[in-house]
Amino acid sequence: MHLFDRDASMSRATLRANLKQLDTALLLCDVGPSEDRRALVQKRMSTQSKLDSIVYPVLTLPSEITSEIFIHCLFDTRARPNFAEAPLLLCNICSHWRTIAILTPALWSSIELGFKFSLFGSNLIDLLGIWLSRTGSHPLSLSLCYDEYTVTKRRQEINRLIKVLMRHSHQWADVELRLPDVSEFTLFQGHFPALHSLTVGHAVKPFTPAVTAFTDAPRLASVQLSAGCGLDPIVLPWPQLTVLKCESLHVCDCLRLLREMTRLVEFTVYLREGGPRIAVTPFILPALRSLHLLREECHMDLLQHLTLPALETLSISFESPDIPRFLTFLSRSACSLLRVIFDAWSFDQVELASCLAAMPSLRDLKLWRPQYFTDAFLLQLGNPALLLPNLQILDLNHVYPIQFTMPALVGMLASRWNAPVRLQSFRTVLHKASMVTDPETVFRLQALVASGMKIHIDYH
Secondary structure: OOOOOHHHHHHHHHHHHHHHHHHEEEEEHOOOHHHHHHHHHHHHHHHHHHHHHOOHHHHOOOHHHHHHHOOOOOOOOOOOOOOOOOHHHHHOHHHHHHHHHHHOHHHHHEEEEOOOOOOOOHHHHHHHHHHHHOOOOOOOEEEEEEOOOHHOOOOOHHHHHHHHHHHHHEEEEEEEEEEHHHHHHHHOOOOOOOOOOEEEEOOOOOOOOOOOOOOOOOOOOEEEEHHHHOEEEEEEEEHHEEEEEEEEEOHHHHHHHHHHOOOOEEEEEHHHHHHHOOOOOOOOOOOEEEEEEEEOOOOHHHHEEEEEEOOOOEEEEEHHHHHHHHHHHHHHHHOOOOOOEEOOOOHHHOOOHOOOOOOOOOEEEEEEEEEEEHHHHHHHHOOOOOOOOOOOOOEEEEOOOOOHHHHHHHHHHHHHHHHOOOOOOOOOEEEEHHHOOOHHHHHHHHHHHOOOOOOEEEEE
């Protein structure tokens, strides 16, 4: 069965055009003989009957199938209260679709509210109540983001929105709240039995007093604290969290927090300089598998206090004087790293080799700004007996200036392809002055690609 039938569509268009012509003729026939008018009326009724008898193929689908199609009409982000987008748009097509849309809770299970939308006031509050009533018992994903100007201008309306949302707090599952001060957060006090993911952010005013709204969230596992949110102003069930992302923390705050979080699996933090220096005996985070440190400074100040035996993924940047502390961290943790993103801009080839030699389990390596790659170093890297015997993915990003020859690079790739554990993927970004033009080098690269290696070389 086809959802769109060209012949049927043309027939419907013809019948509608005929109806329009008949309606015009009837208007002009008001002053003519009654017999002519009766004939036109009869012809119009016949044409309308033919049009009504046409069955739209899409309306013959089972409601369950139509409902599933509707769900795929949603954007990847949360749905917005916009009548030009799903799900509201689907309610304005026909009564059949409207019924199906209203009875599909998954269509209404997410909503994004923020200052970017023009709809406000009682219209939005009424719409929100109707929207949420259609979710049934489905878990909710919601976003509430307002800047200081909007909150100051429409504080009462936003507070009413929050109260409507709180009536469904038992359904909250994935929530993003970005508000300028703590006064709005006090309205969220409640019980959140389904909440598992929470993002909190604010733009201007500090959280005073502390936010305690989400202490009663027994399933909360993932938290993101955006810029401006420190740790002191917000109280959360820290020990139960498995994922934490923080945009701005001092090392001392990280350590104070991490001591409680023995179940933590993934930690991402943008470290801030400063803060008091503290002497802490290294402690173990037994479950931490992924660590992303997003600032060049302070990384070793944090790692020197941690032991991470389960660590598999590490994103880090530090300068060459910190290499001994990094190697000590790896030795103490005795972890089997699988993926590393490494900013190596300040390392010479001996220092870089010493770091890589300490990570023999590595399968996936991304090096940012490696400045000291020479033919001699590529020869080392091409020998799995010396470095990275399990390497399968290699990404060299922003290699400049280039101190190696392209034949040496291709020789490393060929050696890795023929190793017991093959290098399966290679990607690099080079300066355009290093563009590969030598026919023999191009031929060898093409041969590796034909053999199955994925190679992507870009230029800037």
